[in-house]
Amino acid sequence: MDIKSFNSKEKLINFNSKEKLIIFLSFLIIILSLFNFNLKSTGHSINISDSAVINITIQQRVNINFTLDRINFGRGSIDAGKQNATIDTLGNVTNGNWSQITSGFRIENLGNTNITLYLKSNKNAFEFLGGTNPDYEYLITDEESGSCVPININLSQWYDVNTTGDGTEICNVFSFLEDSDTVNIDLKLIIPSDAGDGSHSDIFTATGIVIDS
Amino acid sequence: MKNKRNLKNKNLKTKKSEMKKLKTEKLNLTLIFLLIFFVILFLFLFISNLLILDKKQIFTNVIVSNYSGFDLNSTALKFGFVERGQGAQRSVIIKNDFNERAKIIIKIKGNISDFLIVSENNFFLEENQSKEIDFSILLPENLILGEYNGVISILLKKF
Numbered sequence: 001m002d003i004k005s006f007n008s009k010e011k012l013i014n015f016n017s018k019e020k021l022i023i024f025l026s027f028l029i030i031i032l033s034l035f036n037f038n039l040k041s042t043g044h045s046i047n048i049s050d051s052a053v054i055n056i057t058i059q060q061r062v063n064i065n066f067t068l069d070r071i072n073f074g075r076g077s078i079d080a081g082k083q084n085a086t087i088d089t090l091g092n093v094t095n096g097n098w099s100q101i102t103s104g105f106r107i108e109n110l111g112n113t114n115i116t117l118y119l120k121s122n123k124n125a126f127e128f129l130g131g132t133n134p135d136y137e138y139l140i141t142d143e144e145s146g147s148c149v150p151i152n153i154n155l156s157q158w159y160d161v162n163t164t165g166d167g168t169e170i171c172n173v174f175s176f177l178e179d180s181d182t183v184n185i186d187l188k189l190i191i192p193s194d195a196g197d198g199s200h201s202d203i204f205t206a207t208g209i210v211i212d213s
Numbered sequence: 214m215k216n217k218r219n220l221k222n223k224n225l226k227t228k229k230s231e232m233k234k235l236k237t238e239k240l241n242l243t244l245i246f247l248l249i250f251f252v253i254l255f256l257f258l259f260i261s262n263l264l265i266l267d268k269k270q271i272f273t274n275v276i277v278s279n280y281s282g283f284d285l286n287s288t289a290l291k292f293g294f295v296e297r298g299q300g301a302q303r304s305v306i307i308k309n310d311f312n313e314r315a316k317i318i319i320k321i322k323g324n325i326s327d328f329l330i331v332s333e334n335n336f337f338l339e340e341n342q343s344k345e346i347d348f349s350i351l352l353p354e355n356l357i358l359g360e361y362n363g364v365i366s367i368l369l370k371k372f
Contacts, residue, residue, distance in 0.1 A: 022244045029251035053311035054267040054369040058290055058303070059345070064281050065300040108282035110293050115285055174283075208283035 060210035066105050067203050071187065074099045078193045084133070088188035096191070104186035106143060107206055109176045117148070117174040118207040119185065120167020125160070128202050131192030136161050139186040140170050146180035149173040158188055166207045173211065266311055267369040273325055274362040275301070275350055290365060292350055297358075300351040307367060308343035316370045319346070323363025328352055 071089055076098030078085040085096030089104035109115055121128075125136035137158040142148055148171035153159055162168040175181050185204070275292040276282075282294035292301040309315050319334045332347040348365070 022241070022248060026244055026248045026251060029248060029255050032255050053309070053315075054269055054317075054367060055306075055308035055310050055343070056269045056271065056367060057306040057308075058271065058287055059305060060285055060287060061303070062283055062285060062292065063302040064283070064293070064295060065302075066281070066296075067299060106280040108280065108294065110282040110284040111286060113285060115283060206281070206283075208285060210285045210287075 061207060063205050063207045064107070065203050065205050067201060071101055071104060073101055073189075078191065082193065084190050084192045086188065086190050088139075089186040090139075104139075104184055105204070105206075107183055107185065109147075109174050109181040109208070111176055111210075114176055114211045115171075115174045115208040116169060116211055117171040117183070118166040118168065118209070119162070119170045120165070120205050120207070121161035121163055121202055122205075123161075123202045124163050125190075128200055129189065129191055129195045131195035133190070134192050134195060135188070135190035137188045139188065141184045141186070142180070143182035143184050144180045146177075147171075147175050148183045149175070167205065174208065264371045265368055266315060266371055269367045271305070271365045271367070272362070273321075273323075273329065273348070273365050274360060275325060275352070276360050277352055277356050277358050279358070290348060295350065295352055297352050297356050298354045300349060302347055302349045304345050304347045305367075306343050306345050307338065309338035309340060309369065311369060312340055313371075314339050317344075318368040318370060320366040320368070321363055322366070323361075325350070325361040325363035328356075328361075329363065 073087055076085070076087070076093075076096050079095045079097070082095040085098070086092065086094040087096060087098045087101070089101045091100045091102040093100055107117070119138065119140075121136070121138075123136075125134040128134070128136050137160055139156065139158050140148060140150070140153065141156050148155060150170060151172040152169050159168065170185075171183065174183065185206070271290050272288075273290040273292075276294045277297060278294035279296060280294060281296060281299070284291040284293035290303050290305065292303060295301050307317055309317075314337055316335065316337050319331050321329055321331070328350050330349045330351070332349070333344070336344070338344060
């Protein structure tokens with residue numbers, strides 16, 4: 001009985017010529033499909049023409065965003081009887097009880113070309129803080145001497161933030177040289193006593209554009 | 214008695230033969246189905262490949278760091294050093310130099326793909342038309358410091 005059943009199974013495996021053809025075609029198509037898929041996944045696409053038809057230009061600029069959450073002055077209030085408080089990222093706190101912050105943003109030119117550096121904020125002083133005569137300023141300094149060559153501003157001097165276009169050109173030449181390629185951006189806030197309560201935040205955008213040689 | 218047994222054996226043989234036939238038919242059907250499936254798959258992939266007129270690949274990377282840094286490179290889309298919780302944008306100009314309207318498809322691969330966003334995808338460009346496409350990254354606060362890489366494939370397809 002066992003032998004018979006084995007023989008019957010064996011017979012099942014013995015395909016006729018029509019079945020053999022179907023199996024052969026199936027395997028051929030499977031192999032062709034896999035080969036075709038491989039062509040696609042490895043990127044060797046079949047081009048209709050030999051010449052390139054797509055032209056890609058990588059723009060020589062990059063924007064980096066800094067949210068002010070990164071510099072967290074924390075909770076604080078203005079001293080009683082004072083019209084405003086001043087806080088900055090150089091560690092100064094005047095007429096208020098905010099915690100001292102001793103570092104702002106640091107930017108390095110990692111590439112191998114000089115770039116022009118712009119800085120903008122999303123909000124001006126009034127939009128950011130509110131109240132009467134608020135102030136919202138930035139200060140640029142070289143972390144490594146000779147990093148920033150400014151034209152429109154002076155280093156180590158406070159300026160109001162700029163919300164228009166790409167903002168203010170802070171370094172006409174931001175050097176890529178190994179020992180002079182890092183600048184610091186510090187911030188100062190003058191918070192009026194009638195500024196709105198609650199949490200305030202903003203986004204700074206530093207834009208670097210390659211200087212055409 | 215012998216005749217009865219012979220008849221029983223004959224019936225059994227007929228049944229077995231029918232079962233075998235049924236099994237063979239089933240196998241044939243399965244094979245034909247498989248054949249049709251793979252023919253369709255083959256044709257789909259083959260036509261799909263034929264429709265790709267051109268393909269360009271750009272390397273992209275970002276280094277998640279404790280401070281920021283620019284890395285402007287004309288051959289790769291490098292975002293430089295970006296702090297956790299912060300973002301960066303770069304852009305590329307895509308031009309259709311093919312002599313008719315074509316579709317642009319952008320694909321991003323690699324571990325940068327989780328936080329790299331393209332401003333527009335699957336769009337059409339007319340002959341000689343170009344478009345500036347922004348690539349933005351927004352790094353999660355809990356991302357591990359280090360380098361994240363990827364490849365951006367820009368395909369130009371017919372239709």
